[in-house]
Amino acid sequence: MTNHNCKTCPFKSSATKVLSDDEFEILDKNRAMVTFKKGDLIFKQGALSTNVAYLRTGIVKIHMQGPSKEKILRIVKAPSYFGIPTTFGNKINKYSATAIEETTVCFIDSNLFRNFIFKNGKFAYEIIVELCENELQDYERYANQSQKQVPGMVAERLICMSDNIFNSNHFNFPLTQSELADLVGTSRESVSRVLSDFSSNKLIEFKGKEITILNRDVLEQISEKG
DNA sequence: GCATTAACCACAG
DNA sequence: CTGTGGTTAATGC
Incomplete structure (x- = not known):
């Protein structure tokens, strides 16, 4: 160093x-x-x-x-x-x-x-290219965030993390639920409920901070439908 | 009206 | 920090 x-x-x-x-x-x-x-x-x-x-x-x-x-x-x-x-x-x-x-x-x-x-x-x-790419991503998120419901946004974030940050269906989630709520713009309680819901429907599995995406297809549908 | 969605509060692991 | 239940407000059949 x-x-x-x-x-x-x-x-x-x-x-x-x-x-x-x-x-x-x-x-x-x-x-x-x-x-x-x-x-x-x-x-x-x-x-x-x-x-x-x-x-x-x-x-x-x-x-x-x-x-x-x-x-x-x-x-x-x-x-x-x-x-x-x-x-x-x-x-x-x-x-x-x-x-x-x-x-x-x-x-x-x-x-x-x-x-x-x-x-x-x-x-x-x-x-400039890097700044433009970021700006486009931000625009997309503004549009999504104002029109999607909470499950859609949480699903979107999970897929995004999996694809863009960890490149794996299984990863150690780096944020607390409260931070995830701050990221998607909802309450901590809603995130908790959506996550338990996804889990009981076998879309994801999570123990502690470990998250595994079990059913990517349905998760993507939820993300798109909002 | 009745159902759905989600926020806010509170309390318990 | 997280999970849940109760309550309330807004919105949409």
């Missing part, structure tokens, strides 16, 4: 892959890699933002304090940037990031990052 090298880092972003050797050298001097444990706050809503955060390994949740409750905006899996909007969109962080499991994060000075965008068009393009 001490003498790490960006050029040979196996967790480079697709944007970073197009940097020149000179740029890599500059990057190496202007970034800091930090390890976070499960539950650690990585950056905080309301605090000043001076670095771009890049998730090198691990999983984090992006969350925001709403008028009355906490809202989980997204779950981000490495490798991915996760603090670009909050660094360039506003001086003050508009949301917080918390590690959901052991995580390594690279902080890159935002002035340096801005320079790369100015000087290296390919780099800038890759960043």
Whole structure:
């Protein structure tokens, strides 16, 4: 971890892959890699933002304090940037990031990052692509969330986690039920009921945090029907 | 009216 | 942190 090298880092972003050797050298001097444990706050809503955060390994949740409750905006899996909007969109962080499991994060000075965008068009393009993909995903979630019922949204999240984060039908669920509720925008009780319901209908099985998807087809139907 | 859905509250493991 | 029951409000036949 001490003498790490960006050029040979196996967790480079697709944007970073197009940097020149000179740029890599500059990057190496202007970034800091930090390890976070499960539950650690990585950056905080309301605090000043001076670095771009890049998730090198691990999983984090992006969350925001709403008028009355906490809202989980997204779950981000490495490798991915996760603090670009909050660094360039506003001086003050508009949301917080918390590690959901052991995580390594690279902080890159935002002035340096801005320079790369100015000087290296390919780099800038890759960043735009990533931001656009995120935005599209968010739009989809807004539409779903306002029109689906609770079982539909929970089913959607389970499938999404299984497909995009764990690539398996069996995984250790990284959130509490209360957090899952904050993610899909309902109450903790509703999540609990839906989960027991799915379980008694043999769509999933869960003991503790271990979740297994037993009947993916029906779960997808529920997700689509809402 | 009656059923469904889901939030809020409360209390118990 | 989770599971459940009671209550209540909104919405849709």
